[in-house]
Amino acid sequence: MAERAEAAARRSRRAFARRQWGRRWLRWKPVLATLVLVGVVAGAVWLVWFSQVLAVTAVRVTGTDDLPSAEVLSAARVVDGTPLVRVDVDSVRSRVQAIADVREVTVTREWPHTVVIAVAEREPVAVVDIGGRLRALDQEGVVFDSYRSAPADLPRVTTQAGAGREALEEAASVVSALPDDLATRVDHVEVATVDQVSLVMRDGRTVAWGSADDSDLKAEVLVAMLEDAQPSPGGDGPADIDVSVPGRPSFLP
CATH class of the missing domain: 3.40.50.10960 (Rossmann fold)
Structure with missing residues (x-):
């Protein structure tokens, strides 16, 4: 009888411990989820905005016939290694548009590493x-x-x-x-x-x-x-x- 009572007591204590752990987990679960989410967001921000993983490695110029592509690249002033998302496409567009031979220009990001400058020359x-x-x-x-x-x-x-x-x-x-x-x-x-x-x-x-x-x-x-x-x-x-x-x-x- 004593042994059965001791076994029942152990089962009761284990059940009580599980209930206690379950209550603690319910309290900490939102905190841990928030920490994981913050970590993921911070990692994504670092990856896109600050790392070299998604940085500029190429600038492609299209639409030029008489206008040298080198002149467009010089005016664009896109720096290799700049995170692609941080390239100011409006400023690049304005600088290229200032070239007398350019009638219209469109600047876009081509993930993961390229800036595309599409030029329409004046005729x-x-x-x-x-x-x-x-x-x-x-x-x-x-x-x-x-x-x-x-x-x-x-x-x-x-x-x-x-x-x-x-x-x-x-x-x-x-x-x-x-x-x-x-x-x-x-x-x-x-x-x-x-x-x-x-x-x-x-x-x-x-x-x-x-x-x-x-x-x-x-x-x-x-x-x-x-x-x-x-x-x-x-x-x-x-x-x-x-x-x-x-x-x-x-x-x-």
Whole structure:
């Protein structure tokens, strides 16, 4: 009997100890879970923000044809070894966008180690002489690249003294609206003001264009009128043309 009583007492003490441990575990379980979670978060933060595990090892430039990739990389100033998440893509974009030849740029992170800089270059629609230098003019009226001699496939733009950025924008809009077969017949574009743009054709006649408004319609009207080789009053060549009001085009006296 005594032995059975002692065994029952031992079982009772073990059961009591298990209950005590269960109650303690219930109290400590949320604390331990919190500590584990904090550790995981801290490890992840260190891994992403401070370690070299996800650091920059390459910068890839895409979309460049005439613009050297080395110039883009120099402007971007992305430092190898910088944790990828800490690369300021907006600042990189602004620095690359400041390059005159760049029309648009997108900067993205390509995990785990690469920064990708996608560039859209400006495309020339004309050549403009500024201060004795031949410069490229894009469709937005932005002046960028330089030429030693004017490319034969681009119309020239000449400006009068005092013609500003808005006048160049008008000229670029006019040139961009010319269909290819018409553009090849233009010797150069003269810009006096934003409302006084003229085309000088390769055959010697002048076309009063006015502003860049309705340039697509003006181009259609001009193509039709160029087929009518009406002589000038002096009889020394075809007459000049006025399409500044495309609804009422005319040959100039």
